[in-house]
Amino acid sequence: MAHANFLLIETTAVFIALAALILYPVAMHISNGKHRKWPFHRYIFWFAGVILAALTLTGPLAQLSHTDFTAHMMGHLLLGMLAPLILVFSKPMTLLMRTLKVPAARKLSRLLNSRYARLVTNPIVAAILNIGGLFLIYLTGLFTLMHTSAWLYALVHLHVFLAGYLFTISLIYIDITTHRYNFMYRAIVLILVLGFHKVLSKLIYAAPPDGISKGAGESGALLMYYGGDVVDLGLIVILCWQCYQAHTPKTQKTAGPV
Amino acid sequence: MARKQEHRHVSPSRNMWSGVLFGIGLMALIDEIIFHQLLQWHHFYDLSTPFIGILSDGLLNAFALFAVVAGLFMFADLHRRHIAHMRTWTASFFLGLGGFQVFDGIVNHKLLQVHQVRYGVEILPYDLAWNISGLILFLIGTILFIHARKRMTRGEAG
Numbered sequence: 403m404a405h406a407n408f409l410l411i412e413t414t415a416v417f418i419a420l421a422a423l424i425l426y427p428v429a430m431h432i433s434n435g436k437h438r439k440w441p442f443h444r445y446i447f448w449f450a451g452v453i454l455a456a457l458t459l460t461g462p463l464a465q466l467s468h469t470d471f472t473a474h475m476m477g478h479l480l481l482g483m484l485a486p487l488i489l490v491f492s493k494p495m496t497l498l499m500r501t502l503k504v505p506a507a508r509k510l511s512r513l514l515n516s517r518y519a520r521l522v523t524n525p526i527v528a529a530i531l532n533i534g535g536l537f538l539i540y541l542t543g544l545f546t547l548m549h550t551s552a553w554l555y556a557l558v559h560l561h562v563f564l565a566g567y568l569f570t571i572s573l574i575y576i577d578i579t580t581h582r583y584n585f586m587y588r589a590i591v592l593i594l595v596l597g598f599h600k601v602l603s604k605l606i607y608a609a610p611p612d613g614i615s616k617g618a619g620e621s622g623a624l625l626m627y628y629g630g631d632v633v634d635l636g637l638i639v640i641l642c643w644q645c646y647q648a649h650t651p652k653t654q655k656t657a658g659p660v
Numbered sequence: 661m662a663r664k665q666e667h668r669h670v671s672p673s674r675n676m677w678s679g680v681l682f683g684i685g686l687m688a689l690i691d692e693i694i695f696h697q698l699l700q701w702h703h704f705y706d707l708s709t710p711f712i713g714i715l716s717d718g719l720l721n722a723f724a725l726f727a728v729v730a731g732l733f734m735f736a737d738l739h740r741r742h743i744a745h746m747r748t749w750t751a752s753f754f755l756g757l758g759g760f761q762v763f764d765g766i767v768n769h770k771l772l773q774v775h776q777v778r779y780g781v782e783i784l785p786y787d788l789a790w791n792i793s794g795l796i797l798f799l800i801g802t803i804l805f806i807h808a809r810k811r812m813t814r815g816e817a818g
Contacts, residue, residue, distance in 0.1 A: 589726060589730070592722075592726065593722045593726050594719070594722070595722075596718075596721075596722035596726075597715070597718035597719035597720075597721070597722035597723075598715075598718060599718075600714075600717070600721055600722065601711075601715050601717075601718040604714045604717075604718070605711070605714070631725070634722075634725070635725060635729070638725060638729045638730075642729050642730050642733040643733065645733065646733045646736060646737055650740075651740065651741055
């Protein structure tokens with residue numbers, strides 16, 4: 403019974419991924435009719451991000467992640483950290499804005515400017531949704547519970563992905579960003595989240611969730627710690643790079659290509 | 661060109677910030693990786709529960725990673741503005757390395773006693789090794805800094 407339900411999740415994930423891979427070029431085509439040509443390399447970012455996210459919910463890695471904790475952690479890194487980071491570079495919101503007709507684009511813009519959007523894209527709120535969710539999954543019984551219910555499993559994974567994406571866009575401004583916060587604030591939030599991610603992986607190392615053996619918990623936690631380092635180092639570099647770009651001396655700003 | 665002239669008189673503080681930040685970050689990473697993780701001699705805060713211990717480690721490590729990257733980007737910015745002063749920067753780098761080490765050795769280990777270099781052994785040789793190595797780095801930084809200031813003022817005069 404449970405197996406059939408997981409099959410449903412896998413099939414849904416495949417359909418969503420396929421739709422995403424097809425709809426993006428369609429949107430590109432519409433956008434190209436109205437605006438300057440949409441760079442193709444952004445589709446490569448989109449493609450890579452969608453595939454990486456889908457890999458955690460369908461296919462061999464997803465199968466393995468039900469029984470193998472290290473595979474599960476690999477999925478967590480891909481779905482919650484790496485895929486969101488890569489997807490941001492494909493600028494989906496900018497593309498959507500260009501594709502929509504003016505009234506619809508206005509509505510979307512109003513939504514992005516809403517108080518709710520302002521709240522959840524505040525880096526500290528996005529950080530709590532992201533890292534707080536992870537603490538709930540691994541330190542309460544949620545990890546065990548989500549493997550008994552396919553719906554809960556789907557919900558948790560949806561949250562991990564969305565919170566990861568939200569956190570990424572709240573820190574680095576690549577796509578459309580309505581509410582901006584200064585560099586120092588975002589830097590502090592990033593340091594806190596990175597710190598807590600390390601803490602969580604060490605806690606898992608010390609005491610893995612119920613049903614996970616000591617050895618499996620340790621290797622999964624190691625992957626979480628060092629894999630998290632790699633992705634977070636990427637975030638730090640991008641954040642500092644953006645700050646570096648923003649402080650380009652005026653004489654050079656006008657000289658370079660726009 | 662006029663801009664370049666103008667920048668010549670910018671105070672060395674940016675060079676110092678960049679160097680010190682990079683030095684502190686690098687030394688904190690070395691400390692974290694070698695003594696906290698590989699050897700597991702101590703955690704940053706050993707007075708409370710293990711949770712607080714690893715929390716302090718996590719935050720220290722995250723800050724160190726950030727400091728290394730941010731320090732290097734500040735260095736790139738100095739080059740872009742033609743105000744990089746390598747001697748000042750290198751001196752500050754050593755001051756950051758040694759400063760963190762000595763601060764950790766004196767304030768954290770001895771005054772606050774939040775953690776020791778190692779537990780269950782005669783601590784004196786470890787303390788001496790820790791603080792003397794830190795002091796040497798700090799002294800190298802100080803000497804380099806004095807030289808850098810001398811060259812800078814001479815350069816400006818000539």
